[in-house]
Amino acid sequence: MRLLAAVCSLAVAFIGEAHSQNPYAGNVKAAKAGExxxxxxxxxCHGLGAHGGGRGPDLTRAQKKHxxxxxxxxxxxxxxxxxxAMPANGTNGQGVGMTDEEIWQIITYIRSQEVKxxxxxxxxxxxxxxxxxxxxxxSLCHMINGRGGRVGPDLSAVSGSRTREALIDSVRNxxxxxxxxxxxxxxxxxxxxxxxxxVTAEGKEIKGVTLNEDSFTVQVxxxxxxxHLLEKDKLRSFQxxxxxxxxxxGTDLLSDKDLEDIVAFLAGxxxx
Amino acid sequence: xxxxxxxRQVRGELPRTSPRKAPSFVLFFFLFGCVLLARPCFGQVxxxxxxxxxxxxxxxMTYSGDYSGKRWSGLDQINxxxxxxxxxxxxxxxxxxxxxxxxxxxxxxIMYATAQDDRAFALxxxxxxxxxxxxxQLPGDIRPCCGRVNRGLAILGDKVFMGTxxxxxxxxxxxxxxxxxxxxxxxxxxxxxxxxxxxxVKNLIVIGVSGGEYGVRGFIDAYDADTGARxxxxxxxxxxxxxxxxxxxxxxxxxxxxxxxxxxxxxxASNQIFWPTGNPSPSNRGxxxxxxxxxxxxxxxLDADTGKLKWYFQFTKHDEHDWDATQVPVLIDADEKHLxxxxxxxxFFYVLDRTNGKLISATAYGKQTWSDSKDGDGRPVxxxxxxxxxxxxxxxxxALGTTNYLPPTYDSQTGLFYVxxxxxxxxxxxxxxxxxxxxxxxxxxxxxxxxxxxxLGFLKAIDPATGEIKMKFQHTSPTWxxxxxxxxxxxxxxxxxxNFIAFDAKSLKPLWHFQMGGAVYAGPMAYAIDxxxxxxxxxxxxxxxxxxxx
Numbered sequence: 001m002r003l004l005a006a007v008c009s010l011a012v013a014f015i016g017e018a019h020s021q022n023p024y025a026g027n028v029k030a031a032k033a034g035e036x037x038x039x040x041x042x043x044x045c046h047g048l049g050a051h052g053g054g055r056g057p058d059l060t061r062a063q064k065k066h067x068x069x070x071x072x073x074x075x076x077x078x079x080x081x082x083x084x085a086m087p088a089n090g091t092n093g094q095g096v097g098m099t100d101e102e103i104w105q106i107i108t109y110i111r112s113q114e115v116k117x118x119x120x121x122x123x124x125x126x127x128x129x130x131x132x133x134x135x136x137x138x139s140l141c142h143m144i145n146g147r148g149g150r151v152g153p154d155l156s157a158v159s160g161s162r163t164r165e166a167l168i169d170s171v172r173n174x175x176x177x178x179x180x181x182x183x184x185x186x187x188x189x190x191x192x193x194x195x196x197x198x199v200t201a202e203g204k205e206i207k208g209v210t211l212n213e214d215s216f217t218v219q220v221x222x223x224x225x226x227x228h229l230l231e232k233d234k235l236r237s238f239q240x241x242x243x244x245x246x247x248x249x250g251t252d253l254l255s256d257k258d259l260e261d262i263v264a265f266l267a268g269x270x271x272x
Numbered sequence: 273x274x275x276x277x278x279x280r281q282v283r284g285e286l287p288r289t290s291p292r293k294a295p296s297f298v299l300f301f302f303l304f305g306c307v308l309l310a311r312p313c314f315g316q317v318x319x320x321x322x323x324x325x326x327x328x329x330x331x332x333m334t335y336s337g338d339y340s341g342k343r344w345s346g347l348d349q350i351n352x353x354x355x356x357x358x359x360x361x362x363x364x365x366x367x368x369x370x371x372x373x374x375x376x377x378x379x380x381x382i383m384y385a386t387a388q389d390d391r392a393f394a395l396x397x398x399x400x401x402x403x404x405x406x407x408x409q410l411p412g413d414i415r416p417c418c419g420r421v422n423r424g425l426a427i428l429g430d431k432v433f434m435g436t437x438x439x440x441x442x443x444x445x446x447x448x449x450x451x452x453x454x455x456x457x458x459x460x461x462x463x464x465x466x467x468x469x470x471x472x473v474k475n476l477i478v479i480g481v482s483g484g485e486y487g488v489r490g491f492i493d494a495y496d497a498d499t500g501a502r503x504x505x506x507x508x509x510x511x512x513x514x515x516x517x518x519x520x521x522x523x524x525x526x527x528x529x530x531x532x533x534x535x536x537x538x539x540x541a542s543n544q545i546f547w548p549t550g551n552p553s554p555s556n557r558g559x560x561x562x563x564x565x566x567x568x569x570x571x572x573x574l575d576a577d578t579g580k581l582k583w584y585f586q587f588t589k590h591d592e593h594d595w596d597a598t599q600v601p602v603l604i605d606a607d608e609k610h611l612x613x614x615x616x617x618x619x620f621f622y623v624l625d626r627t628n629g630k631l632i633s634a635t636a637y638g639k640q641t642w643s644d645s646k647d648g649d650g651r652p653v654x655x656x657x658x659x660x661x662x663x664x665x666x667x668x669x670x671a672l673g674t675t676n677y678l679p680p681t682y683d684s685q686t687g688l689f690y691v692x693x694x695x696x697x698x699x700x701x702x703x704x705x706x707x708x709x710x711x712x713x714x715x716x717x718x719x720x721x722x723x724x725x726x727x728l729g730f731l732k733a734i735d736p737a738t739g740e741i742k743m744k745f746q747h748t749s750p751t752w753x754x755x756x757x758x759x760x761x762x763x764x765x766x767x768x769x770x771n772f773i774a775f776d777a778k779s780l781k782p783l784w785h786f787q788m789g790g791a792v793y794a795g796p797m798a799y800a801i802d803x804x805x806x807x808x809x810x811x812x813x814x815x816x817x818x819x820x821x822x
Contacts, residue, residue, distance in 0.1 A: 036703050039717030097415045186791040187768050214769030215748050
């Protein structure tokens, strides 16, 4: 029995070893092959050039939310990420199952696309925090590490999945790309933060964001963080809009420097 | 004989009964037993029964319910007047994960269905309790394209038939789930697989291969149902010396794709099988395969006995957008015309004369930007600028198409063709990619275009006579559910949010819905036991059955 256990642990160690080192690290040819594999298997969600924005996060950031090294990235690509839309290799709707070799090529490609973080953050995170919880009013709707509002998306980990540019664009043009909420396991698209105006049979108007929706019901959080579970056929009226509930922060409301400070704060928060 | 007598015989204490007696009793039962019981014998699904399936609406014996592909049930107990009172009858959890695309069969009270990773099972269709379960042993390195899915079984005689992800065709004993025969149709290591529900015709099991994403050379096979011997194979990419070979550049035909991964239909009057084909390979890069690339994205009319090509119609020539034409070709007879209609993935609804393959009409039924002209036959022609580019640009419909494998329905009572459709546009970007056996061979990437958001999903009712969309229901988001119509004046479909919905066929107004807790990727079907009607659909990882509250 002990021998069997020893053999098993040896086998596990061997398998672990096989997937801990990228055999193509830094190999330019492998990165090129990986680029095509990436386009076929990953770009559907992570975008051309791994810049994200389709459905999945930007992968050109050196700092990743779920992985810290090549071996962990191999595991994530092979097995998916529980609780997210990231599927295990070979189980997503569109792509095809990849060989180990192809996964390593993709990792090599992603590494070749990574943008090194600036030596010093462009903004001042401490001032950004003051703005976030103060004059910029971000925390009225957004939460970081348990502190803040519930109407908008939780931003605790947003810096791990969005580039600085994408964050700035979301603040300047919140309606251009609505944030995602709930992702259901077999559903094709995640719920988006659409804006809802509903009038109940009694004439009460409810304004808020959709937490979820189907053809017959809608789950709304209003601007006072009250949850409304509504049946559409019992409403007097129901309107949805792709105009984000978040105000458009122009430079008149938030200067470029202020925004840079907030982005620096978000980046620091995600690192914890 | 009593059990005691039997055991005494076995022990040699009594002389054995003459072997002649048993067969004569069996023969007597088969000749007269069925008549006395006034119901079909368990498991014996003859070709005659399949041809005359309309006579037994309580059974659902082929993927689309009958040979014509109408996915229409003659049952009317559940109707527009009482559908609002429907209730869930039972749920069967398959234990599988991923997309459940199966359409169950029901024959004489037994439901036969499949699930991911090549599971098959038989259930008591009244209670959902399993009778047998089977799972094919798959190698670890299979490479299915689009999920480890299976769309269902064919039934003939006392066997059910399935194709597997490692390109086997298997016959199972319908009573036990035991393997009767198991053959290898192609090499899975080069990307061949089966996801399709086979079609039983005469004594043949007809099945089409998947693998358009791996550069397979597509084919449709027919196997002897008793022995598994291959009776014919039709290669959907013609070889040297065959007509159509000239539509491929150089050696590109060898990896030309044109898979055949959705179930076709059959016309007993002409003994022709109508089988649709998929994209040429690589799917999104036309460079290197100049020409029309026959018979990709086509409808093929094949002689059922020989597999010989009678005619073909190519919907999308030299496709560069992955617009497989693998949607169910529905046979419709109207005004003494013998038609075949298909709501195609490329966004057009086609009606052909099925006696000769001539196009009668092609009408857009969803958002499309790839064609603004038609050729002399009336076939939509692609704009040059619709081709994918290295940088990528937006084309509608997207690669998933205006519709996809999800089966439509034709209701002869309303005269309308109901189909699930989506308005989504994708950015198509090409990428040079050499062919390598067993490796993905797309030559491209595509992804949903942000600028074209939101993506919309519909259930649309099309008049085949005019191509006009008579009415539509907008889903909350695009769905992968097929559609069923019934003699009760109802249309059934599901949605991505997990609802199963009964619509009034005349208005597409929802009359009833049930939240199943899992997205729908399959087509509904209907059956009856002891005079009680049921409607079933796969959703999430389970099969759900509904009926009236009796």
